[in-house]
Amino acid sequence: xxxxxxxxxxxxxxxxxxxxxxxxxxxxxxxxxxxxxxxxxxxxxxxxxxxxxxxxxxxxxxxxxxxxxxxxxxxxxxxxxxxxxxxxxxxxxxxxxxxxxxxxxxxxxxxxxxxxxxxxxxxxxxxxxxxxxxxxxxxxxxxxxxxxxxxxxxxxxxxxxxxxxxxxxxxxxxxxxxxxxxxxxxxxxxxxxxxxxxxxxxxxxxxxxxxxxxxxxxxxxxxxxxxxxxxxxxxxxxxxxxxxxxxxxxxxxxxxxxxxxxxxxxxxxxxxxxxxxxxxxxxxxxxxxxxxxxxxxxxxxxxxxxxxxxxxxxxxxxxxxxxxxxxxxxxxxxxxxxxxx
Amino acid sequence: xxxxxxxxxxxxxxxxxxxxxxxxxxxxxxxxxxxxxxxxxxxxxxxxxxxxxxxxxxxxxxxxxxxxxxxxxxxxxxxxxxxxxxxxxxxxxxxxxxxxxxxxxxxxxxx
Numbered sequence: 438x439x440x441x442x443x444x445x446x447x448x449x450x451x452x453x454x455x456x457x458x459x460x461x462x463x464x465x466x467x468x469x470x471x472x473x474x475x476x477x478x479x480x481x482x483x484x485x486x487x488x489x490x491x492x493x494x495x496x497x498x499x500x501x502x503x504x505x506x507x508x509x510x511x512x513x514x515x516x517x518x519x520x521x522x523x524x525x526x527x528x529x530x531x532x533x534x535x536x537x538x539x540x541x542x543x544x545x546x547x548x549x550x551x552x553x554x555x556x557x558x559x560x561x562x563x564x565x566x567x568x569x570x571x572x573x574x575x576x577x578x579x580x581x582x583x584x585x586x587x588x589x590x591x592x593x594x595x596x597x598x599x600x601x602x603x604x605x606x607x608x609x610x611x612x613x614x615x616x617x618x619x620x621x622x623x624x625x626x627x628x629x630x631x632x633x634x635x636x637x638x639x640x641x642x643x644x645x646x647x648x649x650x651x652x653x654x655x656x657x658x659x660x661x662x663x664x665x666x667x668x669x670x671x672x673x674x675x676x677x678x679x680x681x682x683x684x685x686x687x688x689x690x691x692x693x694x695x696x697x698x699x700x701x702x703x704x705x706x707x708x709x710x711x712x713x714x715x716x717x718x719x720x721x722x723x724x725x726x727x728x729x730x731x732x733x734x735x736x737x738x739x740x741x742x743x744x745x746x747x748x749x750x751x752x753x754x755x756x757x758x759x760x761x762x763x764x765x766x767x768x769x770x771x772x773x774x775x776x777x778x
Numbered sequence: 779x780x781x782x783x784x785x786x787x788x789x790x791x792x793x794x795x796x797x798x799x800x801x802x803x804x805x806x807x808x809x810x811x812x813x814x815x816x817x818x819x820x821x822x823x824x825x826x827x828x829x830x831x832x833x834x835x836x837x838x839x840x841x842x843x844x845x846x847x848x849x850x851x852x853x854x855x856x857x858x859x860x861x862x863x864x865x866x867x868x869x870x871x872x873x874x875x876x877x878x879x880x881x882x883x884x885x886x887x888x889x
Contacts, residue, residue: 458855459829462806465854466825469807472850493824501830505837 439467442489449499459502463492790831791840792874793817795867798841798859805854806832832857840866 443460450456470488475481492498797812798804804812809832810825835841840863848854859867881887 455833459833462829462855463826465805465852466807466810468852469850491824492826495826497824498826498830501827502833505830505834 439485439489442492442495446495446499449496450502455506456502459498463498466492789874791835792867792870794828794831794835795840795859795863796871798857799864799867803856803858805848805856807854809857835863839863 443464446460446463447456450459467485467488470491471481471484474484474487479487793813794809797809797816800816801808801812806825806829810828832841832843836843836857839860841857841859843855843857845853845855
């Protein structure tokens with residue numbers, strides 16, 4: 438009976454660090470109750486049964502818990518996300534440049550824009566810090582947010598953008614060092630404005646607009662839209678906004694309209710630079726497009742998870758738990774193939 | 779006695795805060811026993827739902843928690859009321875007192 442209780446509870450819980458704590462505390466509660474009942478002369482099996490009964494229906498407990506998670510203040514999340522985004526952006530955008538300045542040993546010297554010369558040392562150091570950040574710091578920050586089902590969105594859509602922009606910068610700098618025909622890089626203040634501040638400003642404004650519009654629609658047409666989850670998170674709006682921004686940018690790009698700042702050549706920049714180092718190979722347009730398509734697929738996948746989340750919660754849980762590792766493996770193999778073939 | 783969900787939801791936080799205020803600190807099981815004892819079993823809560831309620835209070839910084847050994851030697855998570863919690867408890871108790879007085883008068887209750 439005890440295992441059935443916890444299985445039902447676990448199945449119905451939206452998982453986060455608090456869900457483990459809840460299960461631990463409920464187990465301790467049963468243990469204490471059984472001890473008390475044993476003092477009253479009740480047999481252990483019967484006492485356990487009675488203790489579980491007093492805890493109540495595990496589905497009700499899970500519902501209360503899930504409601505409690507949803508009622509978290511969205512303002513804390515949005516402020517945290519903005520802070521994390523700014524932090525990662527500043528760190529990963531400028532870290533290679535700072536290390537280069539400190540190290541002094543640079544490649545691809547550009548006398549016109551000395552800030553964009555980069556040290557060989559900067560690449561591995563940035564890569565290590567980047568990995569450590571994603572593996573150690575982000576999960577802790579994420580746990581603080583208490584939103585397990587939004588993990589993918591935080592990683593890919595929000596934090597992914599500044600981090601990938603950084604990779605783009607590194608890619609561009611390396612390519613600039615090796616190929617004369619590569620576009621001339623812009624002064625740092627222009628890069629800061631055009632590649633960072635404007636895109637983020639657009640994304641945040643769009644996110645707020647989507648938030649407002651959906652909020653108004655929800656009020657009017659709640660039943661028509663069949664929205665089951667009332668508390669959509671700011672991360673979702675920012676994630677959707679990020680996706681729309683990328684899609685619109687791509688559409689405009691293919692029509693040669695560069696109205697928006699295009700978050701392109703991010704993965705492809707990295708892939709090209711590594712290929713260049715490995716094969717002394719001049720990056721073809723095809724490789725760049727493949728790299729960018731990978732990014733689009735990742736963004737589409739993460740956003741479709743968000744959209745589906747409102748309609749089929751369990752289905753999404755299943756995807757995240759069972760299918761995501763396979764998907765990530767395929768993407769990984771794909772990138773490796775792009776690098777070495 | 780079983781109350782409707784809406785009534786329980788409204789007062790559950792106050793009851794938990796008050797119990798913590800009286801006991802100084804308590805872990806989940808102690809809290810349920812204390813509430814049952816003080817209310818003379820009037821509040822028969824589903825004990826499992828107490829924990830999400832405690833987490834909600836913790837998120838709001840009304841209580842804090844700490845794991846430490848209980849008298850039986852096993853680790854238990856003890857909850858403490860914060861100053862913010864005490865302040866809110868005072869406000870809500872006053873509000874509830876006025877509300878009860880009003881209800882009593884309107885419904886001509888002799889309690």
